[in-house]
Amino acid sequence: MPFPADRDDFESLCLALHRQREERARTWGKRVFLDRGAPDHLVYAELGHWPLSSEEIEYCLAARYDAVFLVLPHERTAATMTKSETVFSERLTRALREMYAERLGMVVHEVPPGTLAQRVRWVLDLCTNAR
Incomplete structure:
Protein backbone atom coordinates (compact mmCIF):
# COMPACT_ATOMS: atom_id res chain seq x y z
CA MET A 1 0.00 0.00 0.00
CA ARG A 64 -3.23 -10.14 23.27
CA TYR A 65 -0.26 -12.16 22.07
CA ASP A 66 1.74 -15.00 23.60
CA ALA A 67 4.96 -13.12 22.87
CA VAL A 68 5.92 -9.67 21.69
CA PHE A 69 9.25 -9.10 19.96
CA LEU A 70 10.65 -5.65 19.38
CA VAL A 71 13.34 -5.84 16.71
CA LEU A 72 15.96 -3.24 17.55
CA PRO A 73 17.53 -1.25 14.72
CA HIS A 74 20.68 -2.72 13.22
CA GLU A 75 23.85 -0.60 13.35
CA ARG A 76 24.22 -0.65 9.57
CA THR A 77 20.65 0.56 9.11
CA ALA A 78 21.14 3.26 11.71
CA ALA A 79 24.29 4.43 9.91
CA THR A 80 22.32 5.07 6.71
CA MET A 81 19.45 7.01 8.28
CA THR A 82 19.15 10.77 8.34
CA LYS A 83 19.02 12.56 11.68
CA SER A 84 15.23 12.95 11.45
CA GLU A 85 14.81 9.25 10.53
CA THR A 86 16.96 8.28 13.50
CA VAL A 87 14.95 10.46 15.86
CA PHE A 88 11.67 9.05 14.51
CA SER A 89 12.96 5.46 14.75
CA GLU A 90 13.94 6.00 18.39
CA ARG A 91 10.59 7.61 19.14
CA LEU A 92 8.72 4.76 17.44
CA THR A 93 10.73 2.12 19.33
CA ARG A 94 9.97 3.84 22.64
CA ALA A 95 6.28 4.20 21.83
CA LEU A 96 5.93 0.54 20.81
CA ARG A 97 7.71 -0.61 23.98
CA GLU A 98 5.43 1.60 26.10
CA MET A 99 2.29 0.39 24.29
CA TYR A 100 2.96 -3.29 24.83
CA ALA A 101 4.71 -3.22 28.21
CA GLU A 102 3.08 -0.34 30.07
CA ARG A 103 -0.35 0.12 28.51
CA LEU A 104 -1.08 -3.54 27.77
CA GLY A 105 1.08 -5.25 30.40
CA MET A 106 2.77 -7.66 27.99
CA VAL A 107 6.36 -8.81 28.23
CA VAL A 108 8.41 -7.29 25.43
CA HIS A 109 11.43 -9.27 24.21
CA GLU A 110 13.95 -6.98 22.56
CA VAL A 111 15.65 -8.76 19.67
CA PRO A 112 19.28 -7.60 19.62
CA PRO A 113 20.99 -6.34 16.48
CA GLY A 114 22.63 -9.01 14.33
CA THR A 115 22.31 -10.78 11.04
CA LEU A 116 18.91 -12.02 9.97
CA ALA A 117 19.95 -15.60 10.79
CA GLN A 118 21.12 -14.54 14.27
CA ARG A 119 17.88 -12.70 14.96
CA VAL A 120 15.72 -15.60 13.78
CA ARG A 121 17.76 -18.04 15.91
CA TRP A 122 17.39 -15.72 18.95
CA VAL A 123 13.58 -15.62 18.56
CA LEU A 124 13.24 -19.34 17.94
CA ASP A 125 15.50 -20.17 20.90
CA LEU A 126 13.39 -17.96 23.14
CA CYS A 127 10.18 -19.62 21.91
CA THR A 128 11.63 -23.09 22.38
CA ASN A 129 12.93 -22.37 25.88
CA ALA A 130 9.68 -20.70 26.95
CA ARG A 131 7.63 -23.89 26.63
Whole structure:
Protein backbone atom coordinates (compact mmCIF):
# COMPACT_ATOMS: atom_id res chain seq x y z
CA MET A 1 0.00 0.00 0.00
CA PRO A 2 1.45 3.41 -0.88
CA PHE A 3 2.30 5.72 2.01
CA PRO A 4 0.07 8.72 1.34
CA ALA A 5 0.72 11.64 3.64
CA ASP A 6 -2.50 13.28 2.55
CA ARG A 7 -4.96 10.48 3.42
CA ASP A 8 -6.59 10.75 6.82
CA ASP A 9 -7.73 7.13 6.61
CA PHE A 10 -4.27 5.69 5.86
CA GLU A 11 -3.79 3.90 9.19
CA SER A 12 -7.40 2.78 9.24
CA LEU A 13 -6.83 1.07 5.87
CA CYS A 14 -3.64 -0.55 7.20
CA LEU A 15 -5.47 -1.80 10.28
CA ALA A 16 -8.25 -3.28 8.14
CA LEU A 17 -5.65 -5.33 6.23
CA HIS A 18 -4.04 -6.37 9.51
CA ARG A 19 -7.37 -7.56 10.90
CA GLN A 20 -7.95 -9.72 7.83
CA ARG A 21 -4.49 -11.27 8.21
CA GLU A 22 -4.96 -11.98 11.91
CA GLU A 23 -8.30 -13.67 11.18
CA ARG A 24 -6.68 -15.91 8.56
CA ALA A 25 -3.68 -16.59 10.84
CA ARG A 26 -5.93 -18.35 13.37
CA THR A 27 -6.27 -21.24 10.94
CA TRP A 28 -2.56 -21.55 10.10
CA GLY A 29 -1.29 -23.48 13.11
CA LYS A 30 -0.21 -23.30 16.70
CA ARG A 31 2.60 -20.79 16.25
CA VAL A 32 2.20 -17.84 13.91
CA PHE A 33 4.53 -14.86 13.68
CA LEU A 34 3.14 -11.52 12.56
CA ASP A 35 5.45 -8.68 11.65
CA ARG A 36 3.16 -6.27 13.51
CA GLY A 37 0.52 -6.55 16.16
CA ALA A 38 -2.77 -4.67 16.21
CA PRO A 39 -1.48 -2.24 18.89
CA ASP A 40 1.27 -1.15 16.48
CA HIS A 41 -1.42 0.52 14.38
CA LEU A 42 -2.55 2.60 17.33
CA VAL A 43 1.04 3.76 17.85
CA TYR A 44 1.41 4.59 14.15
CA ALA A 45 -1.91 6.44 14.21
CA GLU A 46 -0.82 8.51 17.19
CA LEU A 47 2.66 9.30 15.82
CA GLY A 48 1.48 9.80 12.23
CA HIS A 49 -1.60 11.80 13.17
CA TRP A 50 -3.98 9.44 11.40
CA PRO A 51 -7.21 9.13 13.38
CA LEU A 52 -8.74 5.76 14.20
CA SER A 53 -12.35 5.24 15.19
CA SER A 54 -13.22 4.31 18.76
CA GLU A 55 -14.01 0.76 17.56
CA GLU A 56 -10.59 0.49 15.89
CA ILE A 57 -8.85 1.78 19.01
CA GLU A 58 -10.78 -0.73 21.13
CA TYR A 59 -9.72 -3.53 18.77
CA CYS A 60 -6.06 -2.51 19.04
CA LEU A 61 -6.17 -2.30 22.84
CA ALA A 62 -7.95 -5.68 23.16
CA ALA A 63 -5.23 -7.59 21.30
CA ARG A 64 -3.23 -10.14 23.27
CA TYR A 65 -0.26 -12.16 22.07
CA ASP A 66 1.74 -15.00 23.60
CA ALA A 67 4.96 -13.12 22.87
CA VAL A 68 5.92 -9.67 21.69
CA PHE A 69 9.25 -9.10 19.96
CA LEU A 70 10.65 -5.65 19.38
CA VAL A 71 13.34 -5.84 16.71
CA LEU A 72 15.96 -3.24 17.55
CA PRO A 73 17.53 -1.25 14.72
CA HIS A 74 20.68 -2.72 13.22
CA GLU A 75 23.85 -0.60 13.35
CA ARG A 76 24.22 -0.65 9.57
CA THR A 77 20.65 0.56 9.11
CA ALA A 78 21.14 3.26 11.71
CA ALA A 79 24.29 4.43 9.91
CA THR A 80 22.32 5.07 6.71
CA MET A 81 19.45 7.01 8.28
CA THR A 82 19.15 10.77 8.34
CA LYS A 83 19.02 12.56 11.68
CA SER A 84 15.23 12.95 11.45
CA GLU A 85 14.81 9.25 10.53
CA THR A 86 16.96 8.28 13.50
CA VAL A 87 14.95 10.46 15.86
CA PHE A 88 11.67 9.05 14.51
CA SER A 89 12.96 5.46 14.75
CA GLU A 90 13.94 6.00 18.39
CA ARG A 91 10.59 7.61 19.14
CA LEU A 92 8.72 4.76 17.44
CA THR A 93 10.73 2.12 19.33
CA ARG A 94 9.97 3.84 22.64
CA ALA A 95 6.28 4.20 21.83
CA LEU A 96 5.93 0.54 20.81
CA ARG A 97 7.71 -0.61 23.98
CA GLU A 98 5.43 1.60 26.10
CA MET A 99 2.29 0.39 24.29
CA TYR A 100 2.96 -3.29 24.83
CA ALA A 101 4.71 -3.22 28.21
CA GLU A 102 3.08 -0.34 30.07
CA ARG A 103 -0.35 0.12 28.51
CA LEU A 104 -1.08 -3.54 27.77
CA GLY A 105 1.08 -5.25 30.40
CA MET A 106 2.77 -7.66 27.99
CA VAL A 107 6.36 -8.81 28.23
CA VAL A 108 8.41 -7.29 25.43
CA HIS A 109 11.43 -9.27 24.21
CA GLU A 110 13.95 -6.98 22.56
CA VAL A 111 15.65 -8.76 19.67
CA PRO A 112 19.28 -7.60 19.62
CA PRO A 113 20.99 -6.34 16.48
CA GLY A 114 22.63 -9.01 14.33
CA THR A 115 22.31 -10.78 11.04
CA LEU A 116 18.91 -12.02 9.97
CA ALA A 117 19.95 -15.60 10.79
CA GLN A 118 21.12 -14.54 14.27
CA ARG A 119 17.88 -12.70 14.96
CA VAL A 120 15.72 -15.60 13.78
CA ARG A 121 17.76 -18.04 15.91
CA TRP A 122 17.39 -15.72 18.95
CA VAL A 123 13.58 -15.62 18.56
CA LEU A 124 13.24 -19.34 17.94
CA ASP A 125 15.50 -20.17 20.90
CA LEU A 126 13.39 -17.96 23.14
CA CYS A 127 10.18 -19.62 21.91
CA THR A 128 11.63 -23.09 22.38
CA ASN A 129 12.93 -22.37 25.88
CA ALA A 130 9.68 -20.70 26.95
CA ARG A 131 7.63 -23.89 26.63
